[in-house]
Amino acid sequence: MWNNLPSDLLSNVFSYLPPHSLARAMVTCRHWHDCGRSTTSRHQHPPWFVALPTRTRNLCFVHNPIESTWHLLGLKHVPSLTRPVSTIPGHGLILFKSTGSVPVQLSVCDPFTGRFRHLPQLQKPRTNPAVGVIEVCPSRCKIYVAGGMSEAESGGAASYEPTLEMFDSRSDNWTIIGSMPVEFAVRLTVWTPNESVYSRGVLYWMTSARAYSIMGFDMSSNKWKELNVPMGDTLEFAAMVPRDGKLAVIGGTHDGNVLVWELGEDDKWNVIERMPAELGKRFVGGSTKCVGIEGGVCLYKEIAKEMVMWRRDGNHKNKWEWYSIEGCNQISGKRLENYPIKGLFLHPNLACSSSFF
Structure with missing residues (x-):
């Protein structure tokens, strides 16, 4: 029976x-491989947590939330002088940027297939800009870079680059879309760890030093704005996360x-969860990090080490729950070393990533 099913019906299944x-x-x-390649997921499965060691390159640990299992993937095609910035979640891709003074x-990489690709060069050569991602639809996304250090003119000193440019996966090129205050360029270059959140037409970045603050670029007006982080001068850690299309901040105090x-709506912060x-007592302090x-x-x-998840209950759209998961200390019976990591989330998607390759 399965052999006689039309391709479109099999893809729907x-x-x-x-x-x-x-997979x-x-x-x-x-036949099944070709149908799977053209399949777009219609059922919302929980996102997978991706852990990339910060000191050991070419390794990638992923947590399957459905079976609660860890898997080790190799990233042999990713150059050593790169570091992960974020994911393009619906496309199943990790976004990397080069390190150093050049x-x-x-570049983008699909950790499940190993496919890797450098994106075109920026319009303005710059080092260490803030990077943000907006997913327009399942087959299209936009990547933004803001600030960074521009190359020094002959005999001169390098300066901060007060521009914002955008890569569109549909056209496969970069376009300069606006300017920015120099003080924003400085702070985005020096104090931003690159995680971004897009909400209601504004792309946000958070500074990484206390007191925490948030800078946003309004797409409709091409204007920049700044927000204070609630309790920003007393939090031990803080991170922006998207929640139901809105901007949220999660942070912890020393106690x-x-x-x-x-x-x-009025740019005021409201406590929605504890x-x-x-x-909380096990996770505040030290090197606590957060990704959403x-x-x-x-x-x-x-x-x-143990990790804590806060996730929407699959059976109740408006209900979220807290729970802990075990860290990855062994794979296939082999004990692993402990690593500091960069954590990310994505939805593995073997079809959508093809728009980049």
Whole structure:
């Protein structure tokens, strides 16, 4: 029966499979492989957590939330002088940028297939700009770079680059779309760890030094604005996360109190959630980091240590729950070293990533 199914019908069936099951189905035969390549997921599966060691290159640990298992992937095609910036979640891609004093080079990699590609060179050569991502639709995304250090003129000193430019995956090129205050360029270059959140027409970045603050670029007006972070001068850690299309901030104080604020219509912050006290006391302090995606947030420290998830309940759209997961300390029975990591979220998608390659 399966051999006689039309390709479009088989692709529809495949669209309801979670990523790991789709991958298994695609190795069955050429027909199933071709159908799987053209499949776009229609059922919202929980995002996968990706852990990239910050000191050991070419390794990638991924957590399957459906089976609660860890897997080790190799990133042999990713150059050593790069570091992860963020993900393009719906496309299943990790976005990297080059390190060092040379003009920045951005690249994308599908960790599940190993496909890797450098993006075209920027219009303005710059080092260490802030990077942001907006997913327009399943087949299109836009990547933004803001600030950074421009190359020195002959005999002169390097300066901050007060411009913003955008890469469109549809046209496959960069365009300068506006200017920015020099003081914003300085802060985005020096104090921004690159995670961005897009909400209601504004692309936001947060500074990484206390007191925390947020800078946003309004797409409709081409204007910049600044927001204070609630309790920004007292938080031990803070991070922006998207939640139901709105901008949220999660942060923790030295006494283990972890709160979530949501930005209201009038640019005022409202407390919407508190982490259970028994979890908060274990996660505030030290090297606590946080990353978020629509539908999920993770607090983490190192690859082998316990992590805390805050995720939408699959059976109740408006209900979110806190729970802990074990870190990755062994794979296939082999014990692993503990690593400091950069955590990211993505939805494995074997079809959407093809728009980049």
